[in-house]
Amino acid sequence: MPFERLGLKAELVRAVSARGYAKTTPIQAKTIPLILEGRDVLAGAQTGTGKTAAFTLPLLQLLSAGNPQGRHPRALILTPTRELAAQVGESVGAYGRHLSLRHAVVYGGVGFNPQAQRLRAGVDVLVATPGRLLDHLSQRTLNLSHVEILVLDEADRMLDMGFIHDIRKVLAVMPKKRQNLMFSATYSEEIKKLADGLLHLPALVEVARQSQDAELVEQRVHKVDKERKRELLSHLIGSGDWRQVLVFTRTKHGANRLAEQLGQDGIKSSAIHGNKSQSARTRALSDFKEGRIRALVATDIAARGLDISRLPHVVNFELPNVPEDYVHRIGRTGRAGEEGVALSLVASEERKLLADIERLLKRQLPSEVIPGFEPSGREEPLLKAPGRGGGRSQPGGRGGNRPPAHRAGAGGRRSGSRQHQRT
Numbered sequence: 001m002p003f004e005r006l007g008l009k010a011e012l013v014r015a016v017s018a019r020g021y022a023k024t025t026p027i028q029a030k031t032i033p034l035i036l037e038g039r040d041v042l043a044g045a046q047t048g049t050g051k052t053a054a055f056t057l058p059l060l061q062l063l064s065a066g067n068p069q070g071r072h073p074r075a076l077i078l079t080p081t082r083e084l085a086a087q088v089g090e091s092v093g094a095y096g097r098h099l100s101l102r103h104a105v106v107y108g109g110v111g112f113n114p115q116a117q118r119l120r121a122g123v124d125v126l127v128a129t130p131g132r133l134l135d136h137l138s139q140r141t142l143n144l145s146h147v148e149i150l151v152l153d154e155a156d157r158m159l160d161m162g163f164i165h166d167i168r169k170v171l172a173v174m175p176k177k178r179q180n181l182m183f184s185a186t187y188s189e190e191i192k193k194l195a196d197g198l199l200h201l202p203a204l205v206e207v208a209r210q211s212q213d214a215e216l217v218e219q220r221v222h223k224v225d226k227e228r229k230r231e232l233l234s235h236l237i238g239s240g241d242w243r244q245v246l247v248f249t250r251t252k253h254g255a256n257r258l259a260e261q262l263g264q265d266g267i268k269s270s271a272i273h274g275n276k277s278q279s280a281r282t283r284a285l286s287d288f289k290e291g292r293i294r295a296l297v298a299t300d301i302a303a304r305g306l307d308i309s310r311l312p313h314v315v316n317f318e319l320p321n322v323p324e325d326y327v328h329r330i331g332r333t334g335r336a337g338e339e340g341v342a343l344s345l346v347a348s349e350e351r352k353l354l355a356d357i358e359r360l361l362k363r364q365l366p367s368e369v370i371p372g373f374e375p376s377g378r379e380e381p382l383l384k385a386p387g388r389g390g391g392r393s394q395p396g397g398r399g400g401n402r403p404p405a406h407r408a409g410a411g412g413r414r415s416g417s418r419q420h421q422r423t
């Protein structure tokens with residue numbers, strides 16, 4: 001559908017056209033009119049569906065119709081990761097370029113004071129990760145008592161990352177009467193509970209999951225011995241002359257090691273994960289986007305929300321513990337109508353993880369053995385595929401094991417370098 005038909009202001013339509021979007025994506029066509037009507041919305045949509053514009057455009061329109069002069073934010077967009085916050089902030093700036101609304105982005109890992117100054121200067125739309133947002137609240141550099149619209153972006157990921165207590169603290173300092181928009185790729189019991197408490201008579205919007213969209217993504221499994229995976233990956237990249245491949249590992253340490261090893265094989269690579277500084281992550285991402293490195297090795301959380309679209313190749317160097325993460329990972333390829341290939345290197349110990357993924361996809365993935373890399377046929381002990389809660393709470397994983405001081409909301413200003421995200 002053309003954007004003009006949604007009832008968006010000319011200024012917004014102009015900004016959207018400048019981005020090169022000719023028509024809406026399904027989530028945009030369904031969600032934008034509901035938000036413009038003032039409804040609360042619960043939307044099931046993953047990264048890559050155009051969900052950011054789906055909430056940003058109507059949010060900007062509603063705010064531009066109100067009083068823009070106050071100092072305190074009138075819309076708050078919460079995101080689980082810094083990268084996503086930065087990207088949403090960029091979208092707010094781009095879509096709002098012909099309006100006179102002010103926006104700011106606050107997240108951890110970078111200086112506190114410049115953010116405080118920015119907030120003091122006055123902001124209409126604030127994009128934030130929960131930890132740093134609470135820092136600003138406790139320092140009184142931020143006042144949320146004028147928020148009219150709240151967006152929880154990737155709400156499922158926020159819960160997975162243990163942000164529920166932070167979210168509740170933030171909710172407690174906002175006006176009760178406001179419009180609430182919640183976006184989530186999955187609907188767990190926890191998400192339903194949060195939605196029940198937060199949303200008032202919400203409109204439910206669902207768009208096709210990427211697993212069902214996946215005909216543009218060619219998926220293949222290469223069974224191989226664990227100790228030969230790195231060699232096989234280098235072979236695939238080299239023989240296929242791949243210029244841009246996103247590689248997923250299960251751990252930060254594994255990501256570092258693999259990026260180093262690929263480098264030794266002559267394939268320029270970087271690792272991206274939560275132990276890296278924000279500037280190192282940003283640099284790795286821009287090197288990758290601009291073709292200075294061929295392989296970006298990432299953990300699931302670090303990759304989540306990265307706006308890297310239309311990737312020709314995604315490789316699961318190791319299968320994820322949680323089958324839904326497989327769908328997120330392969331959603332990186334074949335976006336916006338482009339074809340992509342998603343390969344999984346699967347060792348004997350991962351056969352149960354593969355079975356779980358195939359059950360979720362409701363089909364078997366085609367499997368191909370690469371000549372010279374035939375598996376030995378040894379049955380290795382199974383890698384555990386922990387259940388939802390357990391798997392997501394493991395140390396080094398993405399659990400709710402935040403520092404106790406944080407959970408207790410320990411009043412004073414917390415260090416700006418404290419990690420709000422564990423990737």
Ligand code: AMP
Nearest residue numbers: 021023024025047048049050051052053
């Ligand atoms: P998102 O799901 O918000 O992360 O968006 C995924 C990608 O789709 C981003 O690169 C957007 O710039 C792009 N995008 C968003 N809306 C549209 C549209 N209507 N047409 C084409 N691309 C879009």
